[in-house]
Every structure is written in C-alpha cells, then in structure tokens.
Amino acid sequence: MKKRPLILVTNDDGITAPGLRTLISIMKKIGDVVVVAPDKPQSAMGHAITVNSTLYCTPYKNGQEHDEYSCSGTPADCVKLAVREILPRVPDICVSGINHGSNSSINVIYSGTMSAAVEAGIEGIPAIGFSLCDYSWDANFEPIRNFVETITREALENGIPKGVVLNVNFPKLPENEIKGIKVCRQAKANWVEEFDKRTNPMGKDYYWLTGKFVNLDKGEDTDEWALEHGYVSVVPVQFDLTAHHSIQDLNTWNLND
C-alpha cells in the first residue's frame, strides 16, 4: 500500500472558518493532515509576510486527533512557519481554503488564500487554493466536497506542473447543477473602485473601499465564463511574473544611448 500523503492545510479566513473545517474533513480522507492557519481573518492580504514583527504559533485544541496550529501571521507566514518549524517533513501537497468568496480572475492578486498556495509553490510544494463564490460565513460547502477531493487526488496522482499552483473556484450551486470541472485562463477583468467618503465624530474625513467587478473579457476559456455557466474553474497560476513576450519590445527602447 502506498504511504498516506502528508497534507498541509491553511487558509486566510482564520482557523475557525467553516470553509477550513470542510477542507480538513475532506483531506483526512486522503492523507495525514497538519493545519497551520491564521488566528484571525487575513482576507485581501495579498502576498504579505511579517518581516518587522514577531510571530506566535500555538497548538489549537478542538478535540480532533490531527495537528492544528494557530498562527499570528499572514497566510504566507503560516506556510513558511509550517515548513520550517512544525512539519516533520516537506508535505506532499498544500491546500488552502476553502475561501468564503471568489478568487477568480484578477482577485488572485489580492487573495490571501492564493498567497498561501503560491508561497508553497515557491518552496517547491504542490499547492492548490480552493474558493467558493459565496462570501457568507455560513456558506454551504457540501455541494463541492467531491470536487475538492477529485482535484486533490488528481494533483497527487499526476503532479502539478513545476512553477505552477492551482487556483480553483466553485460556483454557488447545488451539487447536481454543477456541470463539471474546466481548466481555464484568468479572465481579464478588474474592480472599478468607488470610495464611500464619510466624516468621523472628530470631523475628519475617511473612506471605505467599495466597488464593482467588471468583466469585459468575452472569452469562453476564462474562469469567469466557466463559473457563470455552472462549471468549477481550475486556473494554473505562475509566480515567474516575467512578461517574456515583452522583452523583445523593451529592447527597442533607447536605454543606453
């Protein structure tokens, strides 16, 4: 019998989040689970790390037999700490989520869920971020359990391509209405921000960030298209950010005259 894989589980909504709890219960079917997750919500943290401050990481007891640790840092901190200080060996896979809310399209850039996956990827660990397109704390994760399990097992079986992590998003639908899983590209969409300007009791102006998501990308190979049409989207995400196709173009500039 093949050895059970060692699975690192983390997220950005914090160690008490129902999405994390669901992910843990799915991963326990597949392998040995260690959880290192933030002690508080860390949404929209992007790829922040804690360089000028201390980090606390303490066992989190909730009566389960697997290992759980609560960390004062960001999702990327959790992965770094898990790999260097907590895990007995390099894990076979790192899964992050299940996020309460979408991380499709440009949201991957702001996503704490994906920053944990990317951090694992940078360290050479196969990694997947899972997100459900439902922001509510009591979102229903039951319909997507089988899909999470299938994708994780396939990733362990086939190996994720080098230099790549997976960004998986689920539509908010009953299980029998989810049409299947599609490998996609990131849609070219963005947030059109608006700021709600208010005045505090001391008379000073402040702002709340609001905005609406605008997708002008009509491609049928995008994550947004897949989600809108009832599919689970899987986008391979890279962390070599070089726009290789632009190097030629930039070499026509007069930079050394």
Place this chain on the structure above:
Amino acid sequence: MKKRPLILVTNDDGITAPGLRTLISIMKKIGDVVVVAPDKPQSAMGHAITVNSTLYCTPYKNGQEHDEYSCSGTPADCVKLAVREILPRVPDICVSGINHGSNSSINVIYSGTMSAAVEAGIEGIPAIGFSLCDYSWDANFEPIRNFVETITREALENGIPKGVVLNVNFPKLPENEIKGIKVCRQAKANWVEEFDKRTNPMGKDYYWLTGKFVNLDKGEDTDEWALEHGYVSVVPVQFDLTAHHSIQDLNTWNLND
C-alpha cells in the same frame, strides 16, 4: 509644445522616505507631480488592500509646491485612492519607490513597491517600480538619478506594453561604475527561511523571520545576473498570472470521469 505629463508618485517605505523624496525631485523635471504615499512603512505587504477597515488620506505639508497626500493604507490602497478621489484625471504614468532595498527576482511577489505599480497597471496606467539594492535609510540615491529619468522618459515616449509594468532595480554602485541598463527576466531564486525562536517575558514562544536569499539560476539574462555585474535591471512584470503553457498539461487529468 507637448503637454507636461501628470505623474503619480507613491512608495511602500512611507511618505518621509529619502527614496521617495529623490523620486519626486526627478519626476518634477519631467512633469506635474502628485504624491499619494503611505503614512508609515509598508514593506513586504505584497498586494494587500484595505477592505474591512477605514482609510485616511490627508494633505501632507512640507513646503513644496506640488501636491502630497499621506494615506493610512497600503501602497495598492494609495493608488486606488489617488485615481478615484485625488487626481484631476488619470495620470500618464505611476512611479513607485525608490525602494530602500532590492525587489529583484522572487522579491517582486512580496514587494509593496511593486504592488503599487501593479495596481496602477491593472487600472490601465503605465507604471514603474524603482528599487535600489541598499536597505539603509540613508542610502545614496544620487548615482541612479539619471537612470531613473531615462527609463521614465523612455516609458512615456514609447509606452509600456499593455498588461505589463516595469520592475527596475539598481545596483549599489557609484554612477561611473554602473555599466548600463539591461532588460531581463526574473531570476528563479528564493528565500530559504529560518526562524529565530525566542521566549517572551511571559514564557511564551515566538518567532522572528530570518533567512538567506538563494539564487540557483545561472542564466545571464536574469535580473540577478545584471545586478551582480553592475547593470540596472528592467523586468517586464505581468499580472495575468495564468500559466498558459500548463493548460494543455492539466487537460490530460481525469477531472470529469
């Protein structure tokens, strides 16, 4: 005569940083400058944005005739606020920095300096992040003034390719020892973290993140190679993170059986 360009200047070391002051003085030679920068250092913030908290943005008076604003948020917040609430029109270019310390190679992922440039890029604004490989607060920015000006003028002249922002790093060298400017790819390097584990006065363990930068990429077309050999590195950075070359590969998985 061509209209003077409108230039948005920001950074991640905060509005008082000498690197920002240098960048402002260079940009005033080129166009009309508006500064919206964090009110405190925001290093290693990645692409964080402030979604669950308030933002303050107040005029910053330092006796200069150009406009400056100090913002309580992250570098990405500064760009969003500048574009929506402060600037009279969409700026012709956004420049971020000059960072006190390197943002070459994988550091681009953790960089607040680059997150401001990327945020501008997402909004369709040409953008450049500048970083000097010297972490000290009293770093000498004089040797790189002419290079910053050349690169910015070339970007305004030629236009930065769509979907791309520039990550520019400078070696810590006297001006006459800098050999020129090279367009590069991001080196495949990473941080090998170590955590310094300590015990606080209350007896509780905590960690400080430390680590060393390891570059195993021997390519002579990388930013690390350029910097080591006395060149300024210019890496075109994209924010479509899709690993397009991996889609084919993932389509061989059994995801829908």
